Amino acid sequence: MPLNNQDKATVLRDILSSHQTDCCGSVAECEQVERIVKSLMAHTGINQNVKDILQEIYYYGQHGAQSADLDNHIVMNQGHLQNWVDEIDQFSTKL
Template sequence: MPLSHEHQVTLLKDILTNHQSDCCGSVAECEQLERLVKSLMVNAQVDQNVKTILQEVYQYGQHGAQTADLDQHILSNQENLSQWVSDIGQFS
């Protein structure tokens, strides 16, 4: 059974929050972010303001999955992670 868009947003925020608080993550989490964003981008129920943020999250996930130093990638995006979680929370 597929996740509802509300559950997808919650999962997305959980991964971003974990990256922000732990300053580390896995390639699998970055790939999961990409899949979640793709699914949410085609969902008409998702607020257009969230879709703008999702574009940034998708790029973050892509770079994270491809980087040689994922922890440094996460560390250098700490401010973005915090902002994305906050912004997504406002619109969802």
């Protein structure tokens, strides 16, 4: 069964929250972040502010997947992670 946009936002939030809490993650999670964000951005009714946030998250996932030290990448983005989780909480109900 395919995920709807709210389900995708929930999965995205869970991955980012886990990274923020645990200060570690996997390349597969970063790649999943990229795929989810691409899918959400394809949604035509999404506003520009949400697209900007999703673009930041996409770059986070992309750089994480390519990072030689993923845990350090996650630690360096701790401030962003909490903000993104909060933003997803706000916009996920509007998807």
